[in-house]
Amino acid sequence: MKCFAMAGLAAFLGLVGPAHAAVTYSSGQLLQTTDVLNVGSVVSAVNFGPSGLDAAVTVNGVAFSGSTTVALSGFAISGADFSNSFPSGGPLDTIMSGLVFTTGQVGTLTLGGLTAGSTYLLQLFMANNINNTGANANIAIQGQSYTLNTGFANSNSYYIDAQFVAAGTSETVSFNNIGNREVLNAYALESTTVPEPASIAILASGLLGLARLRRAR
Numbered sequence: 300m301k302c303f304a305m306a307g308l309a310a311f312l313g314l315v316g317p318a319h320a321a322v323t324y325s326s327g328q329l330l331q332t333t334d335v336l337n338v339g340s341v342v343s344a345v346n347f348g349p350s351g352l353d354a355a356v357t358v359n360g361v362a363f364s365g366s367t368t369v370a371l372s373g374f375a376i377s378g379a380d381f382s383n384s385f386p387s388g389g390p391l392d393t394i395m396s397g398l399v400f401t402t403g404q405v406g407t408l409t410l411g412g413l414t415a416g417s418t419y420l421l422q423l424f425m426a427n428n429i430n431n432t433g434a435n436a437n438i439a440i441q442g443q444s445y446t447l448n449t450g451f452a453n454s455n456s457y458y459i460d461a462q463f464v465a466a467g468t469s470e471t472v473s474f475n476n477i478g479n480r481e482v483l484n485a486y487a488l489e490s491t492t493v494p495e496p497a498s499i500a501i502l503a504s505g506l507l508g509l510a511r512l513r514r515a516r
Contacts, residue, residue: 303480313402314388314396315443317481318458319385320442320463320464321415322441322443323461323462324445324459324460324461324462325458325459325460325461326445326447326457326458326459327457327458327463328329328455328456328457328458329384329391329395329424329426329443329455329456329457329458331391332359332390332391332450333356333359334458335359335361335391335394335422335424335458335487336361336420336421336422336460336487336489336491337359337360337361337450338421338489338491339420339489339490339491339492340411340487340489340490341362341411341487341488342412342419342488342490343364343369343410343411343412343486343487343488344361344362344363344364344418344485344486344488345363345366345369345484345485346363346365346366346393346394346397346484346485347363347366347367347369347376347379347397347398347399347483347484347485348365348367348376348377348396348398348399348484349367349376349378349379349397350367350462351397352380352396353365353367353397354365355361356390356393356394356425357390358391358393358422360441361487363394363485363487364477366367367399370408370409371399371406371407371408371409372406372407372409372411373401373402373404373405373406373407373474374389374399374400374401374402374483375400375401375402375404376399377397377399377400377482379400379429380396380397380430381396381398381427381428381429381482382395382396382398382399382426382427382456382484382486383428383493384426384428384454384456385456385489388410394424394430394484395397395424395426395456395484396418396484397427397484397486398427398482398483398484399482399483400432400433400480400481400482400483401433401474401476401477401480402480402483402484403480404475404477405473405474405475405477406473406474406481406483407471407472407474408471408472408474409469409470409471409472409474410469410470410471410472410488411422411468411469412468412469413467413469413470414420414465414490414492415465415466416464416465416470417422417465417490417492418462418463418464418490418491418492419462419463419464419470419488419489419490419491420460420461420462420488420489420491421440421462421463421472421486421488421500422458422459422460422488422489423436423438423459423460423461423462423483423484423486424456424457424458424470424484424485424486424487425449425456425457425458425459425481425482425483425484426455426457426482426484427434427470427482428455429455431449432463432479432480432482433448433479433480433481433482434448434449434479435447435448435479435481436449436459436473436474436476436481436482437475437476437481438459438461438472438474438512439467439472439473439475440461440463440472440473440474441463441470444475445459445461446461447459456484456489462491469509470500472484478516487497488490
């Protein structure tokens with residue numbers, strides 16, 4: 300009975316332990332509020348920009364806080380409104396107007412509050428309708444890179460979505476386009492892990508075995 304219980308727990312821990320899976324990327328043009336995905340439990344969501352353009356706002360049920368310095372390195376704060384993609388004052392205009400930008404070096408965004416082995420969706424939002432600065436984005440998570448060529452001068456806004464399995468309690472997103480500045484208007488991080496029925500059953504059987512063992516003693 301003891302062996303069965305421990306085997307059940309070991310199998311469960313193996314199922315939910317840290318995994319080294321591929322980071323899955325996708326990207327596209329930000330057109331409507333539903334492009335801000337609400338598919339899990341929000342870990343953090345931040346609207347960047349200078350004071351007055353970093354307002355807290357809720358978009359499609361995702362609550363963005365206003366900030367200029369959340370876990371960023373190698374970024375500077377913009378001093379103007381860089382987006383005219385959406386009607387002024389609307390939720391998308393609020394998160395896309397202000398931005399931070401890299402300063403000729405690799406910029407990093409550190410994501411904290413993670414659980415190793417859990418799956419997360421990171422959404423990065425970017426727009427710069429004033430000039431071509433930051434028109435190319437090259438990011439990497441867990442050493443796996445993705446490049447987005449946007450052409451911001453066309454007055455559009457864009458997103459990069461990245462799904463990954465956390466290797467620890469934090470992950471670093473690097474912005475690697477050193478030859479040109481990269482911009483970041485906002486981000487949202489959501490936990491999308493839902494315990495699988497098989498995992499729950501294994502855990503339950505393991506705990507039941509331990510309970511029986513204690514009664515037998």
